[in-house]
Amino acid sequence: MIRFEETFMNFLLHHQERHNRTYHFLILMDALISAAKHIQHYYLTGALKGNLGLAGDVNVQGEDVMRMDQIAQEITIHYLKASGRVIHAISEESEEIISINPDGRYFVYFDPLDGSSNIPHGLPVGFLFGIAKRNLEGPEDGHLRGGRDYIAAGMFVIPTGTFTLGLKDAGTWRFHIDETMTFVRPTRMVLPEETKTWELSFNASNRRTYAERVQEWIAKNESKYAFRYLGALAGDFHRILSNGGMFMYPAIVNHPNPKKNRPEGKLRLMYEAAVVAFMCREAGGAAVNEAGIPILEIQPQKHHQRTALYVGSTKLVEDIAKILRE
Numbered sequence: 001m002i003r004f005e006e007t008f009m010n011f012l013l014h015h016q017e018r019h020n021r022t023y024h025f026l027i028l029m030d031a032l033i034s035a036a037k038h039i040q041h042y043y044l045t046g047a048l049k050g051n052l053g054l055a056g057d058v059n060v061q062g063e064d065v066m067r068m069d070q071i072a073q074e075i076t077i078h079y080l081k082a083s084g085r086v087i088h089a090i091s092e093e094s095e096e097i098i099s100i101n102p103d104g105r106y107f108v109y110f111d112p113l114d115g116s117s118n119i120p121h122g123l124p125v126g127f128l129f130g131i132a133k134r135n136l137e138g139p140e141d142g143h144l145r146g147g148r149d150y151i152a153a154g155m156f157v158i159p160t161g162t163f164t165l166g167l168k169d170a171g172t173w174r175f176h177i178d179e180t181m182t183f184v185r186p187t188r189m190v191l192p193e194e195t196k197t198w199e200l201s202f203n204a205s206n207r208r209t210y211a212e213r214v215q216e217w218i219a220k221n222e223s224k225y226a227f228r229y230l231g232a233l234a235g236d237f238h239r240i241l242s243n244g245g246m247f248m249y250p251a252i253v254n255h256p257n258p259k260k261n262r263p264e265g266k267l268r269l270m271y272e273a274a275v276v277a278f279m280c281r282e283a284g285g286a287a288v289n290e291a292g293i294p295i296l297e298i299q300p301q302k303h304h305q306r307t308a309l310y311v312g313s314t315k316l317v318e319d320i321a322k323i324l325r326e
C-alpha cells in the first residue's frame, strides 16, 4: 500500500493563507519545480546522451560553458515564460537581463546548474534561485534587489531529489521527491545548536591564498569540526543546513600568481550567496562577506557581482565576522 504524504503544493497553499502569498507565487513555484524536474531528467541521462561535456562557448564570467548549463538555462527560461508571472530574470548563463513578460510581477535570479566541476562525473549540482517582487504600485524600482528584499529563495540539489526553500518570515523547508516525481514531506530546517555535528566546508587547496586573519582563524578552529567539501555550493550548504557549522568561500588575496587573486570573492551575490544566506537566515543562521557585512544587507551594483561568503551557524559566522570587521 503506497502512503501518500503532504505535497509541496499543499504545503504552500496552507502557508500562503497564513503569510499573505498569492496564487501568482504558487504558479511561479510550480514553474520552477517543473524546470528542476526536467533538468534532473537531462542530468540523469546526460552520460548516455553525451550531455555532460563542454558546449564550446565561454560565458559572461569567462568560464567554459558546459552542455548541461545550456540545457538547464533553456528549460528554465521556457518554464518562466510559460508561468506568465515573471517580468525579468537574471541568470548566470546570460550577460543581459532576460525580459520575460512585461506584465509579470516577480524578478527571478537564478543559476540553473551550479557546481560545474561535478558535471562531467554526474555528481551533485545545484539549481539555485531567489525571488523578489516587482513594485506593482509605484514606479519601476529596478532589478537589483538585495537579499533582504527577496520573498523566497531555494535550491534543488540535482540529481538527489531534494528541494530546500526559504520563505520570508516563514522558515526554511526541505522536501524530497517521491516515486511519482512529486516533492513531499515538508521538514522545517533549523540549524542545530549542538556543535557535535558541525562541519567546516571550504576549498582546502586555497587556504594559503586567504587573508592572514582568515588563515589564523582556520588554524585555530579546524580541529574542532569535521571537514567536508563537495565543490558545489548547493550540496555543501545542504549539509551545513542539516549538520550546522560553516561554509566559506573567502576572498583570494595571497595567490602566488597575483593575477589569480579574487579580492572580490568568487561566488555570485544575487543568485548564489544571497540565496543561501536567505535560507540560512530563515533556518536561524547568518552569512557575511569579507568585510563582515551581512550578505542580505548588500545592495548589488551589478547583476553578476561577486562576493566572498561565510554562511552557517550564527555563532561561527559571528566569530569570524568579528575578525573580518577589525
Ligand code: FDP
Pocket: 114, 115, 116, 117, 118, 203, 231, 232, 233, 234, 236, 266, 267, 268, 272
Ligand atoms: P563551480 O565553479 O564549479 O561552478 O559557483 C561556483 C562554484 O562552483 C560553487 O558551486 C562552488 O561552491 C565553488 O564554485 C567551487 O569552487 P572551487 O572549484 O574553486 O572550489
